[in-house]
Amino acid sequence: MHARVLRAALAIGLVTPMLTGCFEEPSPHEAVRDFLVGWQTGDYADAAQRVDGDPATVRGALQSFEVQLDAASIRFSMKGIQRNGDDARAEFHAQVDLGENNPLWEYDGALPLHLVDGVWKVRWSPSIIHPDLHAGQRLAVATVPEGRKPILDNQGNPLQEETKLYVAGVYPAKVKDPGRLCDQLSKITGFAQDRLLSRILSSPPRDFVPLATFGGTKYASIQAKLAVIKDLEIQPDTPPVAPKSPVQIVGRVAAITPEAEQQLGGPQRAGDTVGRDGLQKAYQDQLTGSTETRVVILDTKTSDQVKELKAWPGRKNDSVRTTIDSRVQKAGDGAVAGSRPTALVAVNATTGEILAVSTNQLNQEKDALAGKYPPGTTFSIIASDALLENGLTPSQKVPCSADRTVGGARFVQPGLLSPATPTFSGDFAQGCVTALASLARRVDGRALADSATEFGIGGDWGLPLKTFTGSVPEATTDAAVARLIAGTSVQVSPLSMALVAAAVDSGTWRPPVLVTSPSTPDASAEAPPAAPMPPKVLDPAMVGTLRTLMRWGVTKGTAKSAAARGGPVHGVASEVTQVVKKKRTNLSWFVGWQGDVAVAVLSHSADATTSAGIAGDFFSYLQRQTQAQTQT
Known part of the structure; x- marks a missing residue:
């Protein structure tokens, strides 16, 4: 079972009893329950049956919510329902796991309902997804990664030299067939196609989205294959990661591999760097910190930001100062x-x-x-x-x-x-x-x-x-x-x-x-001293x-x-x-x-x-x- 499906299944197993406990009356409670449970479990067709809008539009909007946020799971809990004749209003609390150990986004929403031919239906509008979302708008997750900080000698001079890396990425707005692009890149790099695709679809269209990073030797060996991938761009980067003496104490840095991406978790994503040994490995989290994350609303036509809904500054990264003279x-x-x-x-x-x-x-x-x-x-x-x-x-x-x-x-x-x-x-x-x-x-x-x-x-x-x-x-x-x-x-x-x-x-x-x-190495170190x-x-x-x-x-x-x-x-x-x-x-x-x-x-x-x-x-x-x- 895919990890995301499994997490969603576990989540609904915990939440459903809470939802059904609120629905002793036949309606409008049943409509709210079916809509939220269908949305939470990814059964968008079932959720759309409880809405008065076009089913295809509703299914697409609910699915886009997950895609645009690259959500690992969604959980809902009811806060209450108020009925006034043929109208009602249900309030709910949402918890969205933004994935890859990113923050948990929580917000409150509301479902307006009314009777349609004796059946309770949710009144459809984009504000069902989020109260601040309107027609012609979409959600996105904007990230601001920090470059890797250096390891320093006792005088504050870096113990690394710049080295040339090659970052493969895209501007989502320019990509005509993201699925095909990600399939081609996946076959070359080994990164999961669905993870590459979700990263593109969840990012602001005009931002450069790094998908994979290569050292000079690796890039030279696959350059011709990358060149034929339409809309993929290669941007050079020169981070200070080539170790000076003492090389093995400072440690080497490498681009994250598909295996490392799965094993490390935390702030690392494909395109980032990981310490392979020495102090670079011992202080990986200290040197990389974590990415700043923002949930925003964008104008679908211009890609301009309309509103920021939530921001997490991320854990600050910092250099590591050594006693090496x-x-x-x-x-x-x-x-x-x-x-x-x-x-x-x-x-x-x-x-x-x-x-x-x-x-x-x-x-x-x-x-x-x-x-x-x-x-x-x-x-x-x-x-x-x-x-x-x-x-x-x-x-x-x-x-x-x-x-x-x-x-x-x-x-x-x-x-x-x-x-x-x-x-x-x-x-x-x-x-x-x-x-x-x-x-x-x-x-x-x-x-x-x-x-x-x-x-x-x-x-x-x-x-x-x-x-x-x-x-x-x-x-x-x-x-x-x-x-x-x-x-x-x-x-x-x-x-x-x-x-x-x-x-x-x-x-x-x-x-x-x-x-x-710092005074102590990362808590994530293999064997804290x-x-x-x-x-x-x-x-x-x-x-x-x-x-x-x-x-x-x-x-x-x-x-x-x-x-x-x-x-x-x-x-x-x-x-x-x-x-x-x-x-x-x-x-x-x-x-x-x-x-x-x-x-x-x-x-x-x-x-x-x-x-x-x-x-x-x-x-x-x-x-x-x-x-x-x-x-x-």
């Missing part, structure tokens, strides 16, 4: 450019705001924000918090050996380093996995998990996009604890480690922020020690290339092997900061210095941009 984003993109799959996330250490998400051969959302990777010995930042809390000192001697077994778990230090500084500080700086793993008996798994929680691992962040906050497995044996300290059993995302660096830099762990306006964790002030003494350790990482450890390329930096680097479905991938990490910009870099490399060098390039590019900006 285009200057920092450019530096990140430049640093990761190359042949290796790499992800870089930069955050403001004092606010938690995400400044840049740059990738090469990796996805910015799925890998940089929501990727699941072992952090290797960069996890020693968190492990050190627990170890120092349990009495370990940075100067304590902890030998770094080529091979070590802890509780049955074997650890190998690739390329054994010189034991010139066999202390915990040196081991931390060099990322010596055997030395760090050997400390398993100095701390338990619960303490490590607690420290991870202090740094936001495994909590709720409240971001509108998919993220992975990290996970720390339960560790009850020496081997399991050693794997935690070594960062081989833990899973984190580049974003989670950037926040760890930010916490050491600022002294407070803060949840990440990506969007500053949970409330973010509150900030956590870290122990100042502990933070001071961690800062010293991370300075050693770039002066005496494997992260030297970060300082060599980027200047004064704090950080630590490591390499680790990830095994997924028997596939081994070598990963290189750098976690650190310069000034108030904290960064995590993940690169597919067996060399721990690779990501440190990328981080150094990032800070170097950022310094140059800052200098150039200052000079201008």
Whole structure:
């Protein structure tokens, strides 16, 4: 059953008892009942039998009411009947569902009746349809859609560029055969023929009515077919929807397909755009708002508006403002450019705001924000918090050996380093996995998990996009604890480690922020985010020690290339092997900061210095941009 017929059937099933309850007297009640029920259910012939006018005229007028409003359903309820001899007047209340989640239009009407040869009849005139409708006039639904609003960076600059789209539509007054036009367009686009037709017939004749929108590639493939459709017009449009960097965070926009039109509902109509992913999808309703809708009376000859019967302003659309700093984003993109799959996330250490998400051969959302990777010995930042809390000192001697077994778990230090500084500080700086793993008996798994929680691992962040906050497995044996300290059993995302660096830099762990306006994503979002964790002030003494350790990482450890390329930096680097479905991938990490910009870099490399060098390039590019900006 067609959706519109089904809705009408359900509506009359609810309303008929109310109508029949008023008709205990044989007439004029029966005439009112039969007329309204016939009109409501689309049985216009039955309704016309209760009218004193030409049946064909009445049937056409009632059907035109539904068509001109593109009504999904009509419901009537009686308000009362007054009889005065051979005349009567029935008052009713109408509820018209304008369809596609448009507003419900309600108004009061009246049916004048009189006896004709002993039978009650409704006196026919256009005012039966609506009190303000007269001969030579028609109803129409005028819409005023708002263009899609942009996604902005933290300076209010759009993160999209204009792209050329092609809008297929009509001016109803110029269309000689709308049924044929819609049938041809339906076969090309897949949009339902009856929906295209009702959109044309319900619109003001002189308004351009968009029916379908195409991107350049799609339009080129069907241009010849569209060209042969008589009275169809193609108008170019250049909305700002082509995403700038970070492309996958901003998200792509596409014209609504027939499938999307059915699934989305709401304000979207064929010809509109829909966010496919990223923030464009998360904030679809925010960016598109809803269409202004007006029910109007038009002069049938001139198409001039005679009167506005009702107007709904629609929900206002607005831009989405992000924390992305285009200057920092450019530096990140430049640093990761190359042949290796790499992800870089930069955050403001004092606010938690995400400044840049740059990738090469990796996805910015799925890998940089929501990727699941072992952090290797960069996890020693968190492990050190627990170890120092349990009495370990940075100067304590902890030998770094080529091979070590802890509780049955074997650890190998690739390329054994010189034991010139066999202390915990040196081991931390060099990322010596055997030395760090050997400390398993100095701390338990619960303490490590607690420290991870202090740094936001495994909590709720409240971001509108998919993220992975990290996970720390339960560790009850020496081997399991050693794997935690070594960062081989833990899973984190580049974003989670950037926040760890930010916490050491600022002294407070803060949840990440990506969007500053609006404060929450659309209620229609697939998975509304949970409330973010509150900030956590870290122990100042502990933070001071961690800062010293991370300075050693770039002066005496494997992260030297970060300082060599980027200047004064704090950080630590490591390499680790990830095994997924028997596939081994070598990963290189750098976690650190310069000034108030904290960064995590993940690169597919067996060399721990690779990501440190990328981080150094990032800070170097950022310094140059800052200098150039200052000079201008």
